[in-house]
Amino acid sequence: MKLIDTKNQLNDKEKHIGKVVGVDNATLTNIQLKAGEEIAEHDSKNEAIIIVRKGKVRFTVEGKPVEVTPEHILHMTPLEKHSLHAIDDTDLVLVQVKP
Structure with a gap:
């Protein structure tokens, strides 16, 4: 068992993107955005x-x-083009499943 800390990073800085953990078939990334911030397509x-x-x-x-x-929960298939815009201060987890 492993307890992973994903505390709020937005008090210290703006946009936060950080790898949380990687396992054999997936990578988890914590993304925190302030309202109005974006990630390009x-x-x-x-x-x-x-x-x-x-x-x-x-x-x-x-x-x-x-x-x-x-x-x-949003599911996207490989190679789907996407962008994102935070409507509110947002904290999300991205799970990338490796083939």
Whole structure:
């Protein structure tokens, strides 16, 4: 068992993106954004699962906008182009599943 700390980083700085843990078939990354911050369009060779722990973020996936909150989990397949915009201060976990 391993308990992983993902404390709030936004008090000390703006945007925070940090790898939390890597295992054989996945990487978990904690992303924290202040309201209004964005991550430009990109894609990933890996399958991606987004779990929002706090806030609301608008993803644009292949040109289609979708708002993601703690009530949702977003799944994206490899190579789907996407960007994100934090509507509120947001804390999310990105799980990249390796083939």
